[in-house]
Amino acid sequence: MTPPMTLDHIMALAPVVPVLIIEDVADAVPLARALTRGGLRALEVTLRTPAALEAIRAIAGEVEDAVVGAGTITSAAARQAVANAGARFAVSPGLIAGERAEGPVPLLSGIATATELMAGLDHGFTAFKLFPASAVGGVGLVKAFASPFPQAVFCPTGGIDAARAPDYLKEPNVACIGGSWVAPRDAVAAGDWDRITELARAAAALPRARPAPAILT
Numbered sequence: 001m002t003p004p005m006t007l008d009h010i011m012a013l014a015p016v017v018p019v020l021i022i023e024d025v026a027d028a029v030p031l032a033r034a035l036t037r038g039g040l041r042a043l044e045v046t047l048r049t050p051a052a053l054e055a056i057r058a059i060a061g062e063v064e065d066a067v068v069g070a071g072t073i074t075s076a077a078a079r080q081a082v083a084n085a086g087a088r089f090a091v092s093p094g095l096i097a098g099e100r101a102e103g104p105v106p107l108l109s110g111i112a113t114a115t116e117l118m119a120g121l122d123h124g125f126t127a128f129k130l131f132p133a134s135a136v137g138g139v140g141l142v143k144a145f146a147s148p149f150p151q152a153v154f155c156p157t158g159g160i161d162a163a164r165a166p167d168y169l170k171e172p173n174v175a176c177i178g179g180s181w182v183a184p185r186d187a188v189a190a191g192d193w194d195r196i197t198e199l200a201r202a203a204a205a206l207p208r209a210r211p212a213p214a215i216l217t
Helices: 007-012 025-037 052-062 076-085 114-122 138-146 165-169 185-190 193-204
Strands: 016-020 042-046 067-071 107-111 127-130 177-179
Touching (some): 007 127, 025 042, 025 052, 042 052, 052 067, 052 076, 067 076, 138 165, 165 177, 185 193
Parallel strands (some): 016 042, 042 067, 107 127
């Protein structure tokens, strides 16, 4: 049985977590292999298509290097369902009522305001998805959170591309970022896995200010 991983460990695997919308289950395994070949191991498959759960099962069962997770989790039932499908972490766009850090899989909860951040901290969370990052303040908001909330670490997601990514990763309270640019829809549709691997390789090489947790050293 695969041992559980903490969010700190997962977020430290690479500077970028690909945010994937998989329309066809047949694309799941070659897409995951292309991304992991490029050095991006933590993969977020969003629950935005009918194929998502089966895609998670396929990746979990066939791509050994991948740490597959599920995004767009909006309920406790969805968190349990993706855990049952083989996801090793879950990502929510916001705080889910009644959910805590402990659960069937680690949960990266989304926040957009200081009030939400404080509520999340009260429920045992210390790692958060800042979402939608570019719309709610971007790098400036990450900087503003650093002093009053030194215990919080972020994975900003939403409106971030290869050009904007380095600015976020310069911040010590940013462990990683979420982005979809590493798996363009046209490349997936064309089965251009080499292009995706090259995009992943460039993303994996991005420097970041936050040091890896001790578990990885």
